[in-house]
Amino acid sequence: MVGIVRVVGERGKEVGSILWRCVYSFSLTLLCSAGLAFIPQGSESLRLVSDPGWTFPIFIFAVASWSTAAWYSARLTLGRVFDGTSLLDRTDTPFVNAIRMWLPRFLGIVPASVLSIQFQRLGEPVLALACFLTAFAMGVFVVKRRAWFASRFRGFEGQSTSIRFESLQQRTVLTVSLAILLTFILLSAVWIWPVEVTRFVTAPALLCFAFASWILFGDLVLTYYFKQAKLPSMAALPLLLFVVFSLWNDNHQVKLLPAGPGDPPVIRRQIDGHLDAWLQTRVDSGALVPGRPFPLFVVAAEGGGIRAAYWTGMVLARLQDDSGARFGRHLFALSGVSGGSLGIGAYAGLVADAGSGGLAGAPCAGGARDGAYQTCMRKVLQRDFLSPTLGYALYPDMLQRFLPFAIPAADRARAMEAAWAQGWENATGSERFGRRFDQLWAADPAMNVPSLLLNATLVDGGNRIIASDLVIDGSFPDAYDALDPVLDLRQMSLSTAVHNSARFSYISPAGTVSACREGEALVACAPGRDRAPWGRIIDGGYFENSGVESVRDLLFAMRPALARWRARGYDIDPAVIVISNSPDAIAPRDKQDPAGARMDTTFLSELLAPPLGLFNTRTARATFAVTAEKRDMAVILPAGPTRFLWFGMPTKTHTPLGWALAGQTFKGIDTLLEPPYDNRRPFDLVLKSLPPP
Secondary structure, eight states: OHHHHHHHHHHHHHHHHHHHHTHHHHHHHHHHHHHHHHSHHHHHHHGGGGSSSSHHHHHHHHHHHHHHHHHHHHHHHHHBOOSSOOHHHHOOOHHHHHHHHHHHHHHHHHHHHHHHHHHHHTTOHHHHHHHHHHHHHHHHHHHHHHHHHTOOOOOOTTOTTOSOBSSOOHHHHHHHHHHHHHHHHHHHHHHHOHHHHTTTSOHHHHHHHHHHHHHIIIIIIIIIIHHHTTOOOOTTHHHHHHHHHTTTOOOOBOOOOOOOTTOOOOOOBOHHHHHHHHHHHHHHHTSOOTTSOEEEEEEEEOOOHHHHHHHHHHHHHHHHHHTTTHHHHTEEEEEEETHHHHHHHHHHHHHHHHHHTTTTTOGGGTTOSSOHHHHHHHHHHSSOOHHHHHHHHHTHHHHHTTSSSOOGGGOHHHHHHHHHHHHHHHHHSOOGGGSBGGGGGTTOTTOOSOEEEEEEEETTTOOEEEEESBOOOTTSTTEEETTOTTBTTTTOBHHHHHHHHTOOTTTSOOEEEEEEEETTEEOOOOTTOEEEEEEEEEEGGGTOSSSHHHHHHHHHHHHHHHHHHHHTTOOEEEEEEEEEEEETOOOOOSSOOGGGOOOOOOTTHHHHHHHHHHHHHHHHHHHHHHHHHHHHHHTSSSOOTTSEEEEEEOOSSOOOOSSOOOHHHHHHHHHTTSTTGGGGSTHHHHHHHSOOO
């Protein structure tokens, strides 16, 4: 028994020595293959390469590059005999040599093999076959390459075909150098043209190229080069640099537009005064008359990445199209979180463009089938916003993590915001998403552009921080006003304001906000004032994911003004619309059924129970907020079915969170807005509540 334990121990040390020598090839190949296959966002991103064009050929080339890098790096690091006392260098047993030979070959076929299985599961047999053939070709190549090319590594005496060698051939050095050079070329291209490059090199291909780059650099530079120089392996160096340099290399300052002397003043409105002015414009137009019911809508849009953005945008766009734009004249404000903020921002932008006359001549409005709003909303949001951001995260922003100083231009948040702004401009022909946030309400005398409440979360405290044209005062308990004069955020663009609400880790980083100071006191920002970091903001869903809490606060603040108007004989009916995008979502109810509960995992429950519980409260708080708001609206008299309207997205098809969806997934969401599925949502109740034109 002791002998068996000793043998197992020796074999374990040998295997450990082998795996550490090629730690990048081994870990990145297995873990990243599993991530693409089993993480829902990874699986959905794979659908992007099925679009017509060059995306799939480039993806297959990227997979082949990853496979080749994994095999080649492991082959060189395991085959080279370095001077020293390393167990691997001293061992030449059949067991170790078998691993030396077959582990690199195994790693070379893993990526394409796993992807082949995953594409088959996704219902893409052609893509699955292409990946299988790639894996098969890779396997044949790594086994038969010597016979094909009649080449040999220089081995020991008497071992003409030995897998162990003492030096690299010159062409091997040139090959590795060329591969690393190509990595830096791709880094530069993504950095300079993030949106343009990622139209062809989509997120899955970027991941594969990045894995290949990291493997080559990690195994052949940090391990092979240093061992050859008779130095210890530096494989753990990136982790050390990542931790230490994080003290100085925060490059995620919220992006601001340059200020100029001719800039217009920032548009801010007090809730009470703005509501009076908003209602007065309806009186002046004849839409609001004493004694006739006048619905006043406030919308809450739930978070959920591009799924939330698209569902929210399309629901609002359909209401606008089907009502002949009357719905928008009854919509006072929209509150959004994460992807919901993008949806309401896009809707408000279209309303603003319509008011300026730009929507009628917009490229997206030409040949509109379902109406200009729905057609333009599709053109704006049916885009891949993940690839530009991921490209920055994998290349320039990844490089930033290992430098001791900050490079703001490498911030991956800028890629996301640029993708939104460019997508908007391509679809509508306007630069509205790239303009200053508050200018959304400029040149809007009819006050048709609804107010926005873009909810983010402050890391240091967990409070809400809300970007809005409305002044965020004590009516919003324990919340910060993002456009407070002492905070340096008034020059942010619409795309930046939306993104601050949608900074879901780890795709988007926490944004650093600065405040203006004189000594120890905070003062209103002005040119020349000293600025210092004040706090960091992340996705609003960390506080509450439905956006309803801010709607409740707003309605409470509106009560005095509404009471004054009712006293004057105006019958104003406030109503709340909640837009939820969670698959299988049901309308809120008062009591939970124990039959619907499910036991959480018992695996490592001592460690995982607290973080899982904390994370799941994110959804529970949203459900609670929506249910409480439904209860609050039910007590407003006269009671009616239009006080609280729930636009859920009940579907058995799970659409993962993320910033990219395949074309077929977008079509599936569109189907839910068509007969007979649209009957499950209260479109008719909203439209029938609107007074005739």
